[in-house]
Amino acid sequence: MAIVTVNNPPVNAINKNVRCGLLEAMDVALAGKAKSMVITGRGKAFVAGADAKEFDAPPQEPHLNDVLSRLASLPIPTICAINGVALGGGLEIALACRYRVASPSASLGLPEVTLGIVPGAGGTQRLPRAVGLTKAIELVGFGKAIRASEALAIGLIHAVADDPVAFAKAVDLTVLSEIEPLDLMPTPTSDTATVQHAVEQVVRKSAGQIAPKKAVDLVLLAGSCEISEGLAKERATFLELRGSEQARAFRHVFFAERAAVSRGSNFPSPERELRTALVVGGGNMGAAIAYALASSGLSVTILETDNGASARANENADRILEQGRSRGLLTDGEAQALKARISHRVRHEKLEVVDIAIEAAFEDMAVKKAIFASLIAILPDTTILATNTSYLDVNELASEIPNPGRFVGLHFFSPAHIMKLLEIVRGDHTSPETLGVAYALAKALRKVPVLSGVCDGFIGNRILARYRQAADILLLEGATPYQIDEAMRAFGMAMGPYEAQDMSGLDIAYANRKRQNLRKRTDVRYVPIADRLVENHKRLGRKSEAGWYDYEGGKPAQSPTVIALLERASHEARVERRAFRLCDIQERTMIAMIAEAASILEEGIAERSEDIDLVLMHGYGFPRWRGGLLHYADTIGSKKLLARMEELSAQDPISWPIPDIIGRLASSNSSFSGISETIV
Ligand code: T1G
Numbered sequence: 001m002a003i004v005t006v007n008n009p010p011v012n013a014i015n016k017n018v019r020c021g022l023l024e025a026m027d028v029a030l031a032g033k034a035k036s037m038v039i040t041g042r043g044k045a046f047v048a049g050a051d052a053k054e055f056d057a058p059p060q061e062p063h064l065n066d067v068l069s070r071l072a073s074l075p076i077p078t079i080c081a082i083n084g085v086a087l088g089g090g091l092e093i094a095l096a097c098r099y100r101v102a103s104p105s106a107s108l109g110l111p112e113v114t115l116g117i118v119p120g121a122g123g124t125q126r127l128p129r130a131v132g133l134t135k136a137i138e139l140v141g142f143g144k145a146i147r148a149s150e151a152l153a154i155g156l157i158h159a160v161a162d163d164p165v166a167f168a169k170a171v172d173l174t175v176l177s178e179i180e181p182l183d184l185m186p187t188p189t190s191d192t193a194t195v196q197h198a199v200e201q202v203v204r205k206s207a208g209q210i211a212p213k214k215a216v217d218l219v220l221l222a223g224s225c226e227i228s229e230g231l232a233k234e235r236a237t238f239l240e241l242r243g244s245e246q247a248r249a250f251r252h253v254f255f256a257e258r259a260a261v262s263r264g265s266n267f268p269s270p271e272r273e274l275r276t277a278l279v280v281g282g283g284n285m286g287a288a289i290a291y292a293l294a295s296s297g298l299s300v301t302i303l304e305t306d307n308g309a310s311a312r313a314n315e316n317a318d319r320i321l322e323q324g325r326s327r328g329l330l331t332d333g334e335a336q337a338l339k340a341r342i343s344h345r346v347r348h349e350k351l352e353v354v355d356i357a358i359e360a361a362f363e364d365m366a367v368k369k370a371i372f373a374s375l376i377a378i379l380p381d382t383t384i385l386a387t388n389t390s391y392l393d394v395n396e397l398a399s400e401i402p403n404p405g406r407f408v409g410l411h412f413f414s415p416a417h418i419m420k421l422l423e424i425v426r427g428d429h430t431s432p433e434t435l436g437v438a439y440a441l442a443k444a445l446r447k448v449p450v451l452s453g454v455c456d457g458f459i460g461n462r463i464l465a466r467y468r469q470a471a472d473i474l475l476l477e478g479a480t481p482y483q484i485d486e487a488m489r490a491f492g493m494a495m496g497p498y499e500a501q502d503m504s505g506l507d508i509a510y511a512n513r514k515r516q517n518l519r520k521r522t523d524v525r526y527v528p529i530a531d532r533l534v535e536n537h538k539r540l541g542r543k544s545e546a547g548w549y550d551y552e553g554g555k556p557a558q559s560p561t562v563i564a565l566l567e568r569a570s571h572e573a574r575v576e577r578r579a580f581r582l583c584d585i586q587e588r589t590m591i592a593m594i595a596e597a598a599s600i601l602e603e604g605i606a607e608r609s610e611d612i613d614l615v616l617m618h619g620y621g622f623p624r625w626r627g628g629l630l631h632y633a634d635t636i637g638s639k640k641l642l643a644r645m646e647e648l649s650a651q652d653p654i655s656w657p658i659p660d661i662i663g664r665l666a667s668s669n670s671s672f673s674g675i676s677e678t679i680v
Pocket of ligand 1: 010011050052092115120123262
């Protein structure tokens, strides 16, 4: 028996060396007259797929599809002992083997569409032969991995074993030789309606993306043509998509996400693991933060002002737990264990010492200052103190805190237990040790951490404010909120800006505009429509069943009241309303966001353009397949951006100051991603 171990740390990604090694291993096994061959991986992973770092260069021989065609037709039985993740090319190796056994903790999948490509080494043809068309469409079309137990249930693997290599060694060769290679098997027949339904689901959920539909079409071929034809078409599609704009965008995000996590190693790692946390305020945000912390194993105390508020905090936390249970994300036992990790206290009750205290109270400077004043009176002066403010000045909040090195902003996004983004706001005094703790917390919470400097709204809400401002000006000039929402959804945003405001409540942005005194400022063009909706019409969004939209039985409809308000505002501002195409709306709002992001980079609030990409994607529903805001800006090009900004600025100079950095990029014809390195 030949035992072949893939050994390319950290995740055994398949590069040229691994491909050559696999070919050589087959030669050695045959030359040594081995009767069977086992393939496994060293370390925690089996094989995490093709090495994404090679994708920017032309493909190099030997190609994985050729290596695996040879493996699939090897004259001796082959067993894949899947000791950990088997993704992409890793699962394709397994599918080219005759027998598959996996450890219970292994996860298996074909995530290629999440990189903007399709499987390139037989996945779309061999998988349906193992599991049928419907399951294959779901696995390939969504790119989600499954656990070993599910893989066994659907027939993707033959066995689950704690030690897959030991199991493989003991498999009876006569049993093995009766198993046909997938290449010689027909795809099982499936119910046409079920297949059609699976295809429709993929198409619906991947709007804007190229790869998922193409991947599904390839899977369908497995039901209608010879494997050789299917494999040839798969390879051609893989090569076509590999260098595409969307694949580049997905890869950019893949590496940006990992780089964001690695950035934590720039700061000292905490001396000990975080175990206990205090969350001040148990509203929707505080309760969700507490739930997220408890899910990562921390013991959490929610502090409230009085018994009534504490009871409501308890209800808020219970509601999130119940959602987790009803959606099947938590078993009853897990929900109970989680609940046991959350306790409640009211002010003036004795508090245990905690590793970190996170304030998640009402967005008001005086309220927050009072909270921190009471916390410093009862907690040791080494406890890390964090504020979840979305806009307020972190330096001002830190100003009355002894030992302010321990003070940091941790800006969670709502719902805090679901949204992946965590803005870590570094104040003037925040110490590297505190930042180390913040990154460790992000890791424990499995969030994408992005470091931000202090400014109004930090990275994300500052860009959001500019986006809304640009959209409001479009309203004044003739667009409707309904057209703007439609345009932004068509661009790929998860939601349009007005439906999003209706969902979160118009009063929040209203209070924020008041705080910024927008009405009186001369450096911003004031558009009164949103304020009037709140002040004169008490339209606060979904919660008052009227906002930018009317709601009948929860269903949004265009509102004649809002249209009348728009017309009046334009008339008062002496602006002649005109029609906007969806692409004009998209261009305007995007350029506004890009301009703001450029200023944020220029001021050093964000360290890298990739960070801004991550913030927009993980906090605000920016489409991943566009690679984030500044990756998208780079596809437009700095010269064109500058030219459009100059045109807009000529018409409306107040709204369109042009950041110097745009001019500099345009004159050297460089990109945002190119300058990130030099800024750091
Ligand atoms: N290529 C290159 N590097 C990779 C990699 C890959 N496929 N996967 C992971 N890494 C690096 C990653 O950058 C990081 O590096 C380190 O490994 C640990 O990763 C022909 C076309 C395997 C579940 O999409 O899902 O096969 O930052 O921090 O949380 O059809 O990584 O330490 O320098 O994420 O334990 C399909 C993607 C490729 C798998 C591990 N495969 N990877 O998660 O650690 S396309 C994927 C993952 C393909 C064929 C085709 C996860 C993981 P550094 P990590 P983790």
